[in-house]
Amino acid sequence: MKHLLLICLFYTLFEAGLSAEKSPCVQITYTRTNNVGFRCTQLTTLQKYLDQARANTTIITIFDSNISNVPGHSFARFGATLMTLDLHESGIQTCDAQAFVGLTKLKKLMLWGNKLTFVPGDWFVYMYSLQTLDLSFNFIQGIDYTIFQMLPNLENFYFDYNQLRYIDYNMFAYLGNLKRVKFSKNPWSWPYRARLTWQLENQKVDAPDVWEDWNWMNVVIKDCVESGRGELPSDKVLDCAVEKLLTFAYETSSAQERSSTAGCNEQARKLVRCMRPMSTNATGDTDYETVRRILEDYSTILPPMGIALSPFPLKR
């Protein structure tokens, strides 16, 4: 009897594993949610294994793999049911134009941690159910702006940790259901970063990681534009921001010098020491060119200056 039970158990396990013991893929049945999953790791090709997945699969997860290209029509067979396609950390460099064709029910497309350099519009034709698009941790330098009009239901859009310098911030207005965006850790050109921040702010989109490194700068730039000191992307705006930074650094340092006990924020002190020789009167004329160059490389100066957040309002 015990023996029989073992055979039964073995058979069940074997069937769950579907094919040969060596398959890098497993079927997963989520009885509670009624989902049918298919999960693989260590793949070097897609097609061979996807054939093992049931036609009514709702979740496909492939990770820790080395698939340089996703061929056209790879997932079309699952079009009627597939809701989540998670291809993270799979070494993907390119996806054919028709790679995701037919995925009209897809709600989540996870492509984080790959080697993508461009996001073409072709991928998203008829993918109008999509709610979450995760492109974080790639090498993306450009996004086809047509995707903004193709994804009316997009709620979560993540493209932090990429190589984006510019983006058409106006296009975000097409994403009427957008709730959450991650865009930090890209080498943004400063006016674009600032404008994207405001655009998302206007749309009441939650962009949480903005605060960590550039928020202070955004507030100052906004302040400068709104007080008529220039229009983006004019350097006049940045000059204005530099001026505010200098003034602030000055005020902070003298306040701290007056106090005998307070330990001066090391970064602020360094910054003031850097700036001081250039300007004995921070509000007067200064060699803003030099300062601006320093400031444009904000990532080295501003993030540790948490103290710099204090004199300006965080949210308006």
Ligand SMILES: *[C@@H]1O[C@H](CO)[C@@H](O)[C@H](O)[C@H]1NC(C)=O
């Ligand atoms: C999916 O298809 C299999 C047969 O291939 C069936 O046994 C299973 O019940 C189906 N699951 C759902 C959730 O429809």
Ligand SMILES: *[C@@H]1O[C@H](CO)[C@@H](O)[C@H](O)[C@H]1NC(C)=O
């Ligand atoms: C991935 O596969 C390519 C060949 O397709 C190979 O050159 C490369 O070394 C592999 N990378 C890893 C991390 O296995």
Ligand SMILES: *[C@@H]1O[C@H](CO)[C@@H](O)[C@H](O)[C@H]1NC(C)=O
């Ligand atoms: C700083 O420069 C401005 C404009 O040149 C001048 O009006 C002001 O008096 C100066 N302040 C100090 C403390 O020198």
